[in-house]
Amino acid sequence: MTLWEGAAPDADQPNFPAYARELLAHAGIAYRSTAGRAGLTPGGITLLTTSVTADEAGVLSAWVAGGGCLLVTADLGPLARLAGVVPGEAVSTAQVTVRDCAFWSQVPGRALRAIGGRALAPVDGAEALATWADGSAAITVRHHGAGAVVTFGVDVLKSVVRIQQGYPVDTDGAPAADGTAPIDDGILKAEDGAALDLDADRQMPAGQPALAADFRHAYPPPSAVPMFDQPHADWWRSLLLQALWWAAQEGGSVVPWLGYWPAGVAAIAHMSHDSDGNKPEDGLAALAAFAEADVAVTWCQVYPGGYGREIYEQITAAGHEHALHYNAMDDADLATWGWPQLRAQYAWAQAVTGREDIVSNKNHYTRWEGWDEFYTWCERLGIEIDESRGPSKQGNVGFPFGTAHVSFPLAAPGAETDFRDVLNLPLHTQDLAWAGHVAARDVILDAVQAQHGVAHFLFHGPHLNGKPLTRAACIEVAAEARRRGMPWWTSERINAWERTRRGVRVEISRGGDDWLLSVSTDVPVEGAAILLPTDVRVSGPAHSVAEVTRHGRAFAELAVDLPAGTSTWTLTR
Ligand SMILES: [Zn+2]
Numbered sequence: 001m002t003l004w005e006g007a008a009p010d011a012d013q014p015n016f017p018a019y020a021r022e023l024l025a026h027a028g029i030a031y032r033s034t035a036g037r038a039g040l041t042p043g044g045i046t047l048l049t050t051s052v053t054a055d056e057a058g059v060l061s062a063w064v065a066g067g068g069c070l071l072v073t074a075d076l077g078p079l080a081r082l083a084g085v086v087p088g089e090a091v092s093t094a095q096v097t098v099r100d101c102a103f104w105s106q107v108p109g110r111a112l113r114a115i116g117g118r119a120l121a122p123v124d125g126a127e128a129l130a131t132w133a134d135g136s137a138a139i140t141v142r143h144h145g146a147g148a149v150v151t152f153g154v155d156v157l158k159s160v161v162r163i164q165q166g167y168p169v170d171t172d173g174a175p176a177a178d179g180t181a182p183i184d185d186g187i188l189k190a191e192d193g194a195a196l197d198l199d200a201d202r203q204m205p206a207g208q209p210a211l212a213a214d215f216r217h218a219y220p221p222p223s224a225v226p227m228f229d230q231p232h233a234d235w236w237r238s239l240l241l242q243a244l245w246w247a248a249q250e251g252g253s254v255v256p257w258l259g260y261w262p263a264g265v266a267a268i269a270h271m272s273h274d275s276d277g278n279k280p281e282d283g284l285a286a287l288a289a290f291a292e293a294d295v296a297v298t299w300c301q302v303y304p305g306g307y308g309r310e311i312y313e314q315i316t317a318a319g320h321e322h323a324l325h326y327n328a329m330d331d332a333d334l335a336t337w338g339w340p341q342l343r344a345q346y347a348w349a350q351a352v353t354g355r356e357d358i359v360s361n362k363n364h365y366t367r368w369e370g371w372d373e374f375y376t377w378c379e380r381l382g383i384e385i386d387e388s389r390g391p392s393k394q395g396n397v398g399f400p401f402g403t404a405h406v407s408f409p410l411a412a413p414g415a416e417t418d419f420r421d422v423l424n425l426p427l428h429t430q431d432l433a434w435a436g437h438v439a440a441r442d443v444i445l446d447a448v449q450a451q452h453g454v455a456h457f458l459f460h461g462p463h464l465n466g467k468p469l470t471r472a473a474c475i476e477v478a479a480e481a482r483r484r485g486m487p488w489w490t491s492e493r494i495n496a497w498e499r500t501r502r503g504v505r506v507e508i509s510r511g512g513d514d515w516l517l518s519v520s521t522d523v524p525v526e527g528a529a530i531l532l533p534t535d536v537r538v539s540g541p542a543h544s545v546a547e548v549t550r551h552g553r554a555f556a557e558l559a560v561d562l563p564a565g566t567s568t569w570t571l572t573r
Helices: 016-027 054-066 077-083 157-165 232-251 280-293 309-317 339-353 375-381 440-451 461-466 468-483 493-502
Strands: 002-004 032-034 045-048 069-072 085-098 112-122 127-132 139-142 147-152 268-274 298-302 321-326 362-363 453-460 503-512 514-521 523-532 537-539 545-550 553-562 564-573
Touching: 002 016, 002 514, 016 232, 016 493, 016 564, 045 054, 045 232, 054 069, 054 077, 054 139, 054 147, 069 232, 077 085, 077 139, 077 147, 077 321, 085 139, 085 545, 112 157, 112 232, 139 461, 147 232, 157 232, 157 298, 232 440, 268 280, 268 468, 268 493, 280 309, 280 453, 280 461, 280 468, 280 523, 298 339, 298 362, 309 321, 309 339, 321 339, 321 493, 339 375, 339 503, 440 453, 440 468, 461 468, 468 493, 553 564
Parallel strands: 002 032, 002 045, 045 069, 069 147, 268 298, 268 453, 298 321, 321 362
Antiparallel strands: 085 112, 085 127, 127 139, 139 147, 503 514, 514 564, 523 553, 537 564, 545 553
């Protein structure tokens, strides 16, 4: 496929269209980049993320008529006629309902939050695939000649980035009207910049009674509360991929992609532990709980103080990952927000744990300031994955940043690069039966499975130690994820896997009547999963094929152990 990009649009805005590259890279979909008509392949698929001239619109129109499939996420401009729509009002933020129709293989059971976009009025054979709250079209498809055009009136790339990364944090956010998320607590944290709407984008877990009118935020929660029940950013990502696979089917082409996890694994789980308080008895209680749960956790060590050498050694011996729990809560010298403080605490964590190459971090209390500056500090230190972005209040549990996938964050406007080299690993709830109601557990697991991501549950030693219900919830969630076929991985394992798979290149080319699938990697990869249409026969080096469902669509999963170099298979239809 081809990605047709323009120059960065606004100097004062993040380069949202560039996020198409991250979205495709995470799916392992190879593409050719072009900034004009040169990259168009007859009968191929093009994702257009920039506005075009009238001349270019003419070229695209002829290309579509000849069998090309065009996916547009940019403002239509002169393409409106080809798309068969009349562009209407710009939308800053609103909910979108995705139609349950044959075009999509999987649709969300709720309206999705869109950040930016434009209302569309279908006029000339275009069909609405999703609608804004006022009934105007938000996504359309139109057949033209032998090809088709899919138009995202929703600014889908901006929506994904804003939902995941939010707005710069420089002041407290507004609390939920129902009292369940009092984020106006005088502490700057990730939630203060969140783009999802606390009042409109949450839902009570199924089967729970309505929220009491006099609800007060307390620990443990007096009842279940509305939660971010669906990962909105993942849904937008999924809808764009679904459109791509629809286009491939429509045009008879093959768009192979790389499974998010090893072959046979549809989704995973991650457990982290924060050493708040650093009391040896809490550390020992956590070690015992995780041994009973049979989970290797990412153990985030918080400054100041420490457990003492013996417990750090036990954490290492039990197979847990030593990570940093950066403290900017102003409760000690060096415990404030800033690069020198982070650097000092990283050195402290290296010294007390004995682990030199710490790669993971979570910020204490989900502290955050600014937009991407924190990631630049991580880059300088060698922190390769950060799991700070999640809920600090009960009503923010679930998917407050709309995702269950790891991703590389977009850089701020004017940066020297488009992306930060730090994976964002989202956090979904803190201690079940204490900071998050137990009813949230299965809502999280269900949604993560539906999006093939990673479910992240955080626990604290003091709660595993003193609170039997939280300890029981820890053991139970470990068993429940395993029962669902979700293995527990540490943050460093997730980081290593994602960075390895980003180095795998999956390419497809025509070889006579057949297709040639070549997969290249610099390092061997065991158990890679290449997803293909179900109607192809595969021949070539050792492999197995199983039918799986991903994003609601049936795929043939080619399971292979990749040696370093290039491996090639022949696909026959
Ligand atoms: Zn903490």
